[in-house]
Amino acid sequence: MGFNNWNLTQCGAQFNEAFVEGIADTLVSTGLKDAGYQYVNLDDCWAQSSRDGKGNLVPDKTRFPHGIKAVADYVHAKGLKFGLYTSAGTKTCNKAGFPGALGHEKQDAALWASWGVDYLKYDNCNNQGQDAKKRYTAMRDALAATGRPILYSICEWGQNQPWTWAAPVGNSWRTTGDINDSYAKMLSIYKADIKLGKYAGPGHWNDPDMLEVGNGKMTDTEYRSHFTLWAMMAAPLLIGSDIRKASAATLTILRNADVIALDQDAKGVQGNEISSADGLHVIRKPLADGDTAVALFNETGSTAKISTTLSAIGVSSGTHTLTDLWSKAKSTTSGPISASVPAHGTVVYRVH
Ligand code: GLA
Numbered sequence: 001m002g003f004n005n006w007n008l009t010q011c012g013a014q015f016n017e018a019f020v021e022g023i024a025d026t027l028v029s030t031g032l033k034d035a036g037y038q039y040v041n042l043d044d045c046w047a048q049s050s051r052d053g054k055g056n057l058v059p060d061k062t063r064f065p066h067g068i069k070a071v072a073d074y075v076h077a078k079g080l081k082f083g084l085y086t087s088a089g090t091k092t093c094n095k096a097g098f099p100g101a102l103g104h105e106k107q108d109a110a111l112w113a114s115w116g117v118d119y120l121k122y123d124n125c126n127n128q129g130q131d132a133k134k135r136y137t138a139m140r141d142a143l144a145a146t147g148r149p150i151l152y153s154i155c156e157w158g159q160n161q162p163w164t165w166a167a168p169v170g171n172s173w174r175t176t177g178d179i180n181d182s183y184a185k186m187l188s189i190y191k192a193d194i195k196l197g198k199y200a201g202p203g204h205w206n207d208p209d210m211l212e213v214g215n216g217k218m219t220d221t222e223y224r225s226h227f228t229l230w231a232m233m234a235a236p237l238l239i240g241s242d243i244r245k246a247s248a249a250t251l252t253i254l255r256n257a258d259v260i261a262l263d264q265d266a267k268g269v270q271g272n273e274i275s276s277a278d279g280l281h282v283i284r285k286p287l288a289d290g291d292t293a294v295a296l297f298n299e300t301g302s303t304a305k306i307s308t309t310l311s312a313i314g315v316s317s318g319t320h321t322l323t324d325l326w327s328k329a330k331s332t333t334s335g336p337i338s339a340s341v342p343a344h345g346t347v348v349y350r351v352h
Contacts, residue, residue, distance in 0.1 A: 001264070002039025002083070003027065004121070004210050007181070007240025011045035011094050016063040020071050024078045026243045033080060035255045036264060037239060039119050039151075040075045041083030042068075047098045056111055057086075057099060072116040083119030083151070084112055088135040089126030100126055102135060105142035113146035122170075124156040132160040133169070140169050153207065153236070158192070163199035163206060172205040172236055179209035181217040183344060187299060190229050194283070197270035200234060206270060207236050214241030214250035224326060225297060225346040227253050231263035232271035232283045232295050232348070258325040258350065262293045271295070274313060280306045280341075284313045287350075293325075295348040298341035306347070307338035315351055322349040 003023055009015040024040050027033045046068065048058040059068045072082040086092055086108065087100035101108040101122070112120065122139055124132070136154050143150045154162055154170035162173035175193045179185055193208035200206045208230060213223040230237060239254060246254075262285060271285035271293065279299035286292050294313050296306035310320060310333065319334045325348045339347040 001037045001237045001260070002041055002081070002119075002239070003037060003243070004041040004043055004083070004238045004240055006043035007179070007210055007212055007215060008242055011096070015042075015045060017066060017071055021074050022244050024075045024080055027080060028078050030243060030246070030251060031255060032239070032243065032251075033078070035257060036260055037237070037254075039081045039083050039238070041085070041119055041121065041238065042071075043085045043121065044092045044094045044123070045096070045098060046084065047086075047092075049096060049098055051099055051104075055104065055107060057108060067115075069115040076116060081118035082116060083121065083153075084115075084117045085121040085123065087123035087125045087127075088132075088139060088156075089124065090128060091126040093123055093125035097126075101139065102126075102128065102130070105138045106145065109139065109142035109146050109150075113148040113150070117148075117150060119151040119153065121153045121155055124159065132156055132162075133165055136162075136166065136169050155207075163196050167199070167201075167204035171203055172207040174207045174209060176208060179212060181212040181215040183218050183222045186212065186218070186222070186226050190233075193233055193235070194229075194271070194273055197233070197272045200268075200270040202266075202268035205234060205236060208233060210236075210238040210240045211254075212240055213253050214239070214243070214246050216241075219344070220249045220253070221342055221345045223250070223253055225344060227256070228259055228295055228325075228346045228348050229283070229297060231259045232285050232293065234263060234265070234268060234270045234285075237263055256325065258323070258328075259348065262287070262325075262348070262350075275308065280304055282306065282308045282312070286314070292351045293348060294337060294351060295346055296337075296339050296341050297346040298343060301343045303340060303342050305338055306341050307336065309335050309337060310351070311335070313337070313351065321352045323352070324349055
C-alpha cells in the first residue's frame with residue numbers, strides 16, 4: 001500500500017521534489033499512513049536523459065535539485081518507505097527516453113540501495129526483444145546482492161504470463177496494460193485479473209495496476225467498486241490521485257479500514273468469482289480468522305438484485321452475522337445473502 005504519482009502527473013512539471021514531499025506530509029496528516037499506506041513511489045521521468053561519466057543514473061536537476069537520496073531521507077523521516085522506477089530495457093517508456101537498467105542491473109541496484117530505495121517498479125519498454133524471465137531475474141539478483149530489502153514490482157503488462165514464472169522472481173507482477181480513469185478500463189482489468197487468483201499468494205501478487213480513486217472521471221459509486229474489487233483481489237493499493245486536495249468522499253474510500261483489511265488479510269488468498277451472469281458478479285475471499293468476504297458487484301447500468309447463499313460461498317450452516325463494509329449495517333442470515341446493488345456499484349459483506 002502506498003502512493004505512486006503516475007496516474008496523476010505522468011511526466012508533467014508538477015512531478016518534483018516539493019510534490020513528493022507534500023504527498024508524504026499528506027499521507028501522515030490525513031491518517032492514510034495509519035490506515036496502512038506506507039510507500040511513496042516515483043514513476044518515470046525522475047532521471048536525466050543521460051548517465052554520468054561513470055555510467056551512473058543522475059536525478060533530473062530541475063525536478064529533484066537535491067537529488068533522490070534527499071527525497072528518500074525526507075520520506076523515511078516521516079516513517080514511510082520510498083520507491084523508484086525504471087525499465088528492463090535500454091530506455092524507460094516515456095518518449096523522452098530516460099536510461100533503462102538493461103545491462104546495468106548491478107550498478108543501478110547498488111546506487112538505489114545507497115539512496116535508501118525500498119521498492120522498485122521495473123517496466124518493460126525498449127527491452128530489445130530479450131527474454132523477459134532473464135531480464136527480470138537479472139534485476140532480482142542485483143537487488144538481492146545489495147543486501148537491502150527492496151520490494152520488487154514487475155511491470156511487463158502480462159505479456160509473458162508472469163503469473164506462470166514470476167513467483168520466485170518478483171513480489172508482484174502487472175497482469176494487464178495500463179489503467180486509466182474510466183469505468184470501462186477498470187472493468188476490463190478486473191475481468192482479466194480476477195481469473196488469475198490461483199497464482200497469487202503471500203509475497204507474490206497479481207497487480208491489476210494502480211488506483212484511480214479520486215482522479216475525477218468515475219463516480220464515487222464506481223470508485224467504491226474499484227477499491228472493493230482491488231481489495232477482493234488482494235491487489236497492491238497504490239493511490240494515484242492528488243491526496244493533498246482529496247474530497248471527503250475520496251478519503252472515506254481510501255481509508256475504509258474494513259475493506260483494507262480484506263486486501264491485507266494474512267491468509268493472502270485472492271478472491272474468486274463463484275458466479276457471474278448478466279454482469280452480476282459474486283466474489284468470495286476466505287479470511288485468516290475464518291470469516292469470509294463476499295462482494296456483490298453490479299457491472300450493469302441499472303440497479304439489480306444480486307443473490308448468493310452461505311453454502312455457495314463455502315460457509316457452514318448456522319446463523320451468521322453479515323457486516324456491510326461500506327454502510328457498516330449488520331444483519332444475520334442462516335442461508336440467503338442478497339442486496340439491491342446500484343448500477344456499477346458493489347456491496348461487500350464480511351460474513352462472521
Ligand atoms: C508504462 C507503465 C506505466 C508507467 C509508464 C511510465 O506504461 O505500464 O505504469 O510506469 O510506463 O512511462
